[in-house]
Amino acid sequence: PAQGEGQRLIITEETARVRPHAVAAVLRNITFTKERYDSFIDLQEKLHQNICRLVRALVAIGTHDLDTISGPFTYTAKAPSEIKFKPLNQSQEYTASQIMDLYRTDSHLRHYLHLIENKPLYPVIYDSNGVVLSMPPIINGDHTKISINTRNVFIECTGTDITKAKIVLDIIVTMFSEYCEKPFSVEATEVIYPNGKTHIYPVSTLLTRMCLKSHVIGNGNNIEIEIPPTRADIIHACDVVEDAAIAYGYNNIQMTIPKTYTIANQLPINKLTELLRLDLAAAGFTEALTFALCSQEDIADKLGMDISATKAVRIANPKTAEFQVARTTLLPGLLKTIAANRKMPLPLKLFEISDIVVKDPNTDVGARNYRHFCAVYYNKSPGFEIIHGLLDRVMQLLEVPPSEENGYTIKATEGSAFFPGRCAEIFAKGQSIGKLGVLHPDVITKFELTMPCSALEINIQPFV
Structure with missing residues (x-):
């Protein structure tokens, strides 16, 4: 944060049985064009379809205009009748029960309703003034809707898999921090769990481009490689070797007889x-x-x-x-x-x-x-x-x-x-x-x- 305290997201005990995990970050002074804005929305949909699974079972992404709300934010769960807000692109307020009925015939959102509809409490995120940011994993609130004129974006990812949530957050901020006033930088958000433990997300303070940076070190026989946060699939040196082999072309690798003798045998x-x-x-x-x-x-x-x-x-x-x-x-x-x-x-x-x-x-x-x-x-x-x-x-x-x-x-x-x-x-x-x-x-x-x-x-x- 440039000045004062950064944003905080407080998780309450009520969400533990529904969607217990959340991560968050802020992109400051971002400049959207129509192409960048459309790409930003498309990226969220693509992530929902693959890493988050098609039905948002693992992670649900919410992006909000930070200038329309004020922190700290609270991620809690309430009875459906107690939650009331205006859903994205709607003209009036509904209770959570009415929202579920509203989207039961929606070709896109009806596939996500089963994740929470049988739960006694529904997850919801509020700001310090009681404004609803979203009811994950179903719908965001219309009050915080981002537009092409949005300058500061608050990103929250809630779900049942903390590892996937961190991967999704890293990918989003890495790809769109390029358009911030200070390129490839992101403002960290503090997440406070019910047990009092705090975590800062994302882990990286300066994000790199979507590539593997490398340079020769030592006597020329070693290579140091920097792994960007978006490459969560790289967990071992052999993954880097695989990338090199793909770039070189498997068909271009010369076939040789192994130097060790092995005798194959059926299991x-x-x-x-x-x-x-x-x-x-x-x-x-x-x-x-x-x-x-x-x-x-x-x-x-x-x-x-x-x-x-x-x-x-x-x-x-x-x-x-x-x-x-x-x-x-x-x-x-x-x-x-x-x-x-x-x-x-x-x-x-x-x-x-x-x-x-x-x-x-x-x-x-x-x-x-x-x-x-x-x-x-x-x-x-x-x-x-x-x-x-x-x-x-x-x-x-x-x-x-x-x-x-x-x-x-x-x-x-x-x-x-x-x-x-x-x-x-x-x-x-x-x-x-x-x-x-x-x-x-x-x-x-x-x-x-x-x-x-x-x-x-x-x-x-x-x-x-």
Whole structure:
């Protein structure tokens, strides 16, 4: 700040359960032309579409004419009936509830309503006089609308991901600080959290252009590179090398034989999978290859399970209802394949050997893959003996004898997807590896099938 205290943004406890994070900055003495102004608005839309995710789930950007408001600013949450202001480009004031109804049919804003409409409190930003700046992530207030004549811009980014919020703020101030009276400078804003901790945003005081500045240092064998704040994707030296390779052109790099000798080898799990595929086909079963993503209904409701019990990895922003989660079982994919091929002559005998994905907090990515084998027999009679025989054949191929001690056994159990009294759990290598049995009529009906069906699914990972 040129004089006195800088701007402050105070976050209250009420926002913690809605959108807990916020960052802010000020661009002073900026000069807009029509082209610059249009570009400024376009940049915000592009950031909302990519880094912020299409539905502003991670970050929502608000830009305001600082000369129309006075700090400090308060980021809080209130009941919808208590929030009243004139939304951007509207002629009258509305309560927050009325605003949600107003934009329910809006082709652009209706996609964001679900982020807060079921919350008891809505997030809102006020200035020191009670003027509403915005109700993130839905709409800004008309009072603070920027125009081509705006000289000082207050930028706030609220959201659920503090890292993404900082990246978005850095990109905006880096690109448009060029048009400030003092080019490439930004006025920092102090953000005060409910616990009393304060943070200054953005971190950089002097912003660089959108490029990688570099110069030779030392004896000429080292290069020092300056990373601009907009390049949040650069986290390691190898990222810089990749940029250099792209600039040089991958096709221009001369191919050479590596100086170290390595012997390539197939992963054991993949080798086992290939061998099993051949023998399962020889046993009269046809291989299917289904999608790794499916709907929540496929792995939960249709199988008589609750989605919370599946440990499924959810897709944050699914494009369709068919691809909401990563599959936790191969069975739904095979049943959907049978449903799509009901006109084929009976019996239908399908199998698949592919990965399933479940949450695992002990891994660095929070999830783990398991290689599963699943087989389904669909006919006028259940054919449990055929599926049981296939299990015996698979164990024979894996050289696991039918034995209590060092082999495999099956024990009667119950499963939500199976007919009562027609389900067995399979044990091998001292652990439960899967189930087999006759599917429950409700499961068959939910997958639009009309005849009995037997299924087998095991984890083949322990046999590698």
